[in-house]
Amino acid sequence: MNTDNNVLNKIKGKLVVSCQALPEEPLHSPFIMGRMAYAAYLGGASGIRANSVEDIKEIKTTVDLPIIGIIKSVYDGSDVFITPTMKEVDELYREGVDIIAMDATDRVRPDGTTISELFPRLREAYPDQIFMADCSTYEEALKAVELGFDCIGTTLSGYTEATRGKILPDFEMVEKLVNTISKPIIAEGGVSTPEELKKMFDLGVYSSVVGSAITRPMEITQRFMKAIQ
Numbered sequence: 635m636n637t638d639n640n641v642l643n644k645i646k647g648k649l650v651v652s653c654q655a656l657p658e659e660p661l662h663s664p665f666i667m668g669r670m671a672y673a674a675y676l677g678g679a680s681g682i683r684a685n686s687v688e689d690i691k692e693i694k695t696t697v698d699l700p701i702i703g704i705i706k707s708v709y710d711g712s713d714v715f716i717t718p719t720m721k722e723v724d725e726l727y728r729e730g731v732d733i734i735a736m737d738a739t740d741r742v743r744p745d746g747t748t749i750s751e752l753f754p755r756l757r758e759a760y761p762d763q764i765f766m767a768d769c770s771t772y773e774e775a776l777k778a779v780e781l782g783f784d785c786i787g788t789t790l791s792g793y794t795e796a797t798r799g800k801i802l803p804d805f806e807m808v809e810k811l812v813n814t815i816s817k818p819i820i821a822e823g824g825v826s827t828p829e830e831l832k833k834m835f836d837l838g839v840y841s842s843v844v845g846s847a848i849t850r851p852m853e854i855t856q857r858f859m860k861a862i863q
């Protein structure tokens with residue numbers, strides 16, 4: 635399996651900034667996400683996490699950084715929405731992203747499969763593609779390693795039935811992963827201060843993704859407002 639370790643090396647020990655805004659979010663716009671990515675680059679980010687082919691295409695025009703690409707797609711009857719099926723993976727592969735990230739929870743996907751059934755097909759179709767597993771639990775991460783994902787994210791901790799209500803960022807899951815799994819661990823989800831980011835690297839993560847605390851001004855404003863209400 636030819637995973638371009640150069641790409642993974644480029645984010646080793648570094649910050650990846652997630653630049654995303656869904657249609658219902660105020661900053662929803664490929665142009666704005668492209669500028670967000672450029673600002674993150676100027677600020678020192680070494681990678682960008684982005685959602686949708688449109689945003690990824692625009693971000694490629696503003697920065698020359700490794701991209702972790704996803705397609706968020708909601709299907710009736712399934713809670714899996716981050717790169718849920720082969721269709722989204724095909725679209726991301728056709729566009730070309732350094733890393734394809736996808737839901738690797740143990741939940742049933744919109745096409746009725748599980749990650750254990752889907753991933754072997756993906757690996758066979760795209761042997762040269764680096765894949766990131768967006769997990770919510772330690773057990774899902776172990777399964778993702780067994781399946782052959784190239785790196786593991788804690789992205790969905792707190793967002794599944796099994797982890798609802800978890801305090802984020804999930805330092806406990808990160809600590810367990812870095813101490814037992816040899817694959818690169820990417821801390822993602824709820825990292826909201828420089829101190830929390832530093833703690834993730836002190837725990838030994840390979841890389842970390844910060845999104846809302848940098849690129850979602852509405853949420854950032856709400857956090858400030860909470861402090862004075």
Ligand SMILES: CC(=O)N[C@H](C=O)[C@@H](O)[C@H](O)[C@H](O)COP(=O)(O)O
Nearest residue numbers: 652789793823824825844845846847
């Ligand atoms: C649950 C979900 O859809 N998470 C998404 C995954 O791509 C993004 O919306 C997050 O912003 C990203 O994971 C970074 O996390 P945070 O924004 O907490 O730094």
